[in-house]
Amino acid sequence: MREAFDVAVAGGGMVGSAIALGCAEAGARVALLDQGDVALRAARGNFGLVWSQGKGDEYPAYAAWTRASVDRWGAFADRMGEAAGTEIGLRQQGGVVFCLGEAEYEARAALVARLHNQPGGAKVRMLDRAALEALLPEAPLGPTVLGGSYEPADGHVNPLLLLRGMHAAFRATGGAHLPGGTITAIRPGFPFEIDREGGETIRAARVVVAAGLGTMRLAAMLGMEVPVRPVRGQNIVTERLPLMLRLPASGVRQTVEGSVQIGVTNEEGQDEPVTSVTDLARMAARAVKVLPPLADARMVRAWAAIRPMTPDGFPVYAQSAAHPGAFAAVCHSGVTLAAVHRGVLGPAILTGDLPDLVADLGPGRFHARAA
Amino acid sequence: MLARPDPGTLTFSFDGAAVRARPGDTVAAALLANGIVTTRTTPVGDRPRGPFCMMGACFDCLAVVDGVGGVQTCLTEVREGMQVETQHGARGLHD
Numbered sequence: 065m066r067e068a069f070d071v072a073v074a075g076g077g078m079v080g081s082a083i084a085l086g087c088a089e090a091g092a093r094v095a096l097l098d099q100g101d102v103a104l105r106a107a108r109g110n111f112g113l114v115w116s117q118g119k120g121d122e123y124p125a126y127a128a129w130t131r132a133s134v135d136r137w138g139a140f141a142d143r144m145g146e147a148a149g150t151e152i153g154l155r156q157q158g159g160v161v162f163c164l165g166e167a168e169y170e171a172r173a174a175l176v177a178r179l180h181n182q183p184g185g186a187k188v189r190m191l192d193r194a195a196l197e198a199l200l201p202e203a204p205l206g207p208t209v210l211g212g213s214y215e216p217a218d219g220h221v222n223p224l225l226l227l228r229g230m231h232a233a234f235r236a237t238g239g240a241h242l243p244g245g246t247i248t249a250i251r252p253g254f255p256f257e258i259d260r261e262g263g264e265t266i267r268a269a270r271v272v273v274a275a276g277l278g279t280m281r282l283a284a285m286l287g288m289e290v291p292v293r294p295v296r297g298q299n300i301v302t303e304r305l306p307l308m309l310r311l312p313a314s315g316v317r318q319t320v321e322g323s324v325q326i327g328v329t330n331e332e333g334q335d336e337p338v339t340s341v342t343d344l345a346r347m348a349a350r351a352v353k354v355l356p357p358l359a360d361a362r363m364v365r366a367w368a369a370i371r372p373m374t375p376d377g378f379p380v381y382a383q384s385a386a387h388p389g390a391f392a393a394v395c396h397s398g399v400t401l402a403a404v405h406r407g408v409l410g411p412a413i414l415t416g417d418l419p420d421l422v423a424d425l426g427p428g429r430f431h432a433r434a435a
Numbered sequence: 436m437l438a439r440p441d442p443g444t445l446t447f448s449f450d451g452a453a454v455r456a457r458p459g460d461t462v463a464a465a466l467l468a469n470g471i472v473t474t475r476t477t478p479v480g481d482r483p484r485g486p487f488c489m490m491g492a493c494f495d496c497l498a499v500v501d502g503v504g505g506v507q508t509c510l511t512e513v514r515e516g517m518q519v520e521t522q523h524g525a526r527g528l529h530d
Binding site: 303304305306308321322357358360361362364 | 477478479494497505524525526527528
């Protein structure tokens with residue numbers, strides 16, 4: 065039987081790969097387990113945003129945690145690019161949320177004002193139409209774009225290349241990347257024992273459940289209650305186009321290769337990753353209001369992904385009281401938080417000493433609110 | 436390259452040169468039948484591409500047709516006098 069690992073991470077997507085990488089880089093023997101092609105694979109179904117704007121509106125711990133990650137992203141991208149053998153397409157020169165019409169502009173301005181009242185103060189600021197045009201001189205903005213909010217620290221990345229980089233870096237650091245097996249049971253003990261379909265058992269001193277929508281089932285095996293529900297997101301991808309949008313926006317971005325990605329829906333109670341013409345048409349109509357020349361662009365493909373969402377939308381980091389050494393981590397913003405999951409959370413799991421910011425994001429908050 | 440027994444009665448142009456086609460041919464099919472396999476170069480790496488799936492799914496057969504870029508030649512039927520050109524990189528949206 066194979067020797068026990070220091071850490072086994074259940075889930076090789078955005079969250080699991082980053083945590084596993086952080087543990088491996090800190091010197092631990094790590095196994096990264098993944099269900100493989102039959103999984104829901106939200107790591108391949110996101111928008112690639114590295115985004116702090118508007119986050120943690122009423123939750124300072126989350127705003128600070130997000131900010132910490134965004135600040136680390138540049139160095140993280142460089143290292144992931146080295147491992148991947150190609151730059152991973154990070155462009156971190158600011159992010160915009162476009163406002164169409166007066167009502168949107170006023171609502172956004174009110175949110176930005178609230179964010180500035182928080183300790184630590186966000187740098188996001190409102191831009192009127194003239195300021196937006198100065199920021200994006202090449203963007204053919206539609207007439208109803210009255211302005212937007214702008215956060216200079218934000219950006220976007222190629223999420224598939226990010227995943228490739230994390231996996232390559234993990235393997236290069238000596239990690240055991242073990243995709244292609246559904247976990248059937250996790251048995252607490254010293255070490256923990258993880259059974260997979262096909263009869264294999266992996267043993268590890270610590271287990272981190274970071275399995276997206278599979279987290280609830282697996283975490284329950286280790287005495288952790290981690291509520292996650294599925295939310296469907298649909299996207300449109302266009303043909304490669306000449307540069308028209310230099311900075312990412314929350315519903316439309318142009319990749320470094322020239323494709324324009326348009327999103328996104330947030331549909332509750334859907335578990336089939338299928339698109340609907342009505343939703344795609346609505347998203348396309350809004351994108352055309354922002355950038356009218358997109359009306360002539362060809363849609364090359366559309367896809368949908370089933371993505372994890374927690375009760376309040378913020379990450380949940382759990383530590384098992386019944387079975388010390390077992391952890392769980394799930395969030396909706398796996399791309400943005402990848403840098404801090406690798407740089408802070410991974411190493412902290414090895415010591416068992418989670419930072420305060422992370423402790424503030426535990427599942428106990430759901431019970432406290434219910435009380 | 437296999438020679439077509441009946442090259443067809445239609446004539447269109449590709450990068451200025453005359454190409455024969457049969458009524459009902461798609462532009463992609465006619466180009467391939469005439470030994471022309473490249474219809475565009477890629478926006479990122481400037482690499483040659485041409486028809487592949489022949490059914491509108493791969494978007495590799497793009498060319499400029501009568502001045503309009505990004506046209507899927509496998510879904511476009513040849514018309515007499517049509518002017519087809521290699522598309523270099525990404526097309527502008529005001530083409």
